[in-house]
Amino acid sequence: FHSGLRLVIHLRMTGRLVYYSFAAGTDKHTHGVFKFSDSSELHFHDVRKFATMWLVTSADINVIKGLCSLGPEPFAAEFSPKYLKEKCAASRRPVKNLLLSQETVAGIGNIYADEILFEAGIDPSRAGNSLSDKEIFSLWQSIKKVLSEGIAARGTSVRDYVDGAGSKGSYQHKLKVYGCEGKKCHLCGSLILRKKIAGRSSYYCSSCQG
Ligand SMILES: [Zn+2]
Missing domain, CATH: 1.10.8.50 (Helicase, Ruva Protein; domain 3)
Known part of the structure; x- marks a missing residue:
């Protein structure tokens, strides 16, 4: 974000982000809704509540357990x-x-x-x-x-x-x-x-x- 804050989302097993081009309804598994200026929305949805979301400063990003120990993405050049x-x-x-x-x-x-x-x-x-x-x-x-x-x-x-x-x-x-x-x-x-x-x-x- 412009403010320097970062949003980190770990979807784990059942969490998901669903994008709607319109203002969509929510249900009991919708745990967060991001509203954009064009009235589209991104819904944070998880039926089992395993997923987690953090809003942190760049300096604090390393405190998120598990994130800094993540290996390379399988399609990254580093994964040789x-x-x-x-x-x-x-x-x-x-x-x-x-x-x-x-x-x-x-x-x-x-x-x-x-x-x-x-x-x-x-x-x-x-x-x-x-x-x-x-x-x-x-x-x-x-x-x-x-x-x-x-x-x-x-x-x-x-x-x-x-x-x-x-x-x-x-x-x-x-x-x-x-x-x-x-x-x-x-x-x-x-x-x-x-x-x-x-x-x-x-x-x-x-x-x-x-
Ligand atoms: Zn076989």
Whole structure:
């Protein structure tokens, strides 16, 4: 803002910003409305109240927990194969956790992590430091590919996700492993399995992912 204040919004799982070109009504899940001079509005909406919004001065921005430890965006130049290799090599944690950790790369959730690992042919429980250079490069490529496809399909509407215009995404129809336990892998015909890694369900094909 002109005043030097900054607005920081962390949408977490179900928070969203919906833009209306007119003065729209609110419901019980609307927690904030930004009104613009052309009478359009941006609504801050969250059915589960996990999202948070801060209004801070530039000097105070570092006090927001979690924000300064956010890793690079997956499409930033900083997110290079070399960077990913350093992060993997430094960790014995399962590669699935590394993808979900917002410190490695920002913005990958549980669904996309499973799809990325399937695309890369890597078992989600493999330790980060056990990955070969070739696997890391494949992982890096898969992160970009799967996220690009997800964005092109306007997101994945598994529960109540809608995009900034309030529309449901369609990526849920393209999921190859997530939520597919017991179904046949479309590459090899083996059954998709599910296991818990760090408390989160992970879906994978034990034949395609080594
Ligand atoms: Zn398979």
